Amino acid sequence: MEGNTRWLAVTAIAPVAWGTNYFVTHAFLPAGHPLYGAAYRALPAGLVLLALCRHRPRGAWWWRSAVLGLLNVSVFFVLVYVASQTLPTSLASTVMAVSPLTMMLVAWLLIAERPRATHLAGAGVGLAGVCLMLLTGAREVNAGGVAASAAAMLVSSFGYILARRWNDGADVLASTAWQLTMGGLLLLPAAAIAEGAPPPLSAPALLGFAYVALVATALAFTAWFAGLRHLPAGTVGLLGLLNPVTGVLLGVAIASESLTPQQWGGLALVLAGVVLGRPARARRRGRRRTAPRPAADDRAGREAPSRTAP
Secondary structure (H helix, E strand, O other): OOOHHHHHHHHHHHHHHHHHHHHHHHHHOOOOOHHHHHHHHHHHHHHHHHHHHOOOOOOOHHHHHHHHHHHHHHHHHHHHHHHHHHOOHHHHHHHHHHHHHHHHHHHHHHHOOOOOHHHHHHHHHHHHHHHHHHOOOOOOOOHHHHHHHHHHHHHHHHHHHHHHHOOOOOOHHHHHHHHHHHHHHHHHHHHHHHHOOOOOOOHHHHHHHHHHHHHHHHHHHHHHHHHHHHOOHHHHHHHOOHHHHHHHHHHHHOOOOOOOHHHHHHHHHHHHHHHHOOOOOOOOHHHHOOOOOOOHHHHHHHHOOOOOOO
16 A cells, blocks of 8 residues: 555654643643633634635535534534643543544444454554553542543544545545634634633743644644545554653653653553554565566577477
8 A cells, every 4th residue: 555654654743743732731721711722722723724725615514514623623622621731641641542442433333444453453552551651650630631531532533533434525624624613613602601701811821822723733633634534544543542652751851750661661562553553565566466578589489499400
């Protein structure tokens, strides 16, 4: 399968960016305003992509964009914001380690894409690795934050596979822009009703929103939906394991957290799970091709090898 390596690299941008999003949201964005926080993340990203593609939805994509925007943006972003604010960075991304299995099951139900044995094995190995990395030691856990993270994983898995099912040739950049814009527009009135006036934003918060809107949203979602169009859902789901890995490594690099040998072993298992889920490469063309035809002179020589002079 040509181009798999390129699409794997492109798709991997998304979970890595999402892993950094947990840290930025927890450290720099205002607490207590998940609806405004989600709207400030989604709407600027959608408008930037709209300015780049300059395509409006047509036909069924008007209501499809609203449905996908509600699932993949409005609800998902609010839940991620709550999880990021109430849980440590590494723990907030832990629950997402279950998303590969969830995406495989949803893909099986919605688009009849049966999970491959290698995908299931990769998901199991990766999940075991995440457990080794993050379930080491006692710490107080906010039950609401864990519930929000689990709900975000379920909603997004369904929304991503639904977007794959509705793939009918619409441009990836355009469909991503429509979802983000629709999702942001749905969030604004809900935020005004539920949270009142917008929160004041400091300079670090403005920079944080710029990062999560442009990098962790516009760039990441475009890469993710592009991957869903070119790779099996199981492979894309396994790449999502890079999300908790990024969260843990950020904790080590920025928050001065240290990893035990057990956690380093878990990290190795997660990466092994991602490798297991890679699409099988096509056989080498050389093996499929028949042997080259002999030259005309050689054939002539072999056609009458025993001929003698009269």
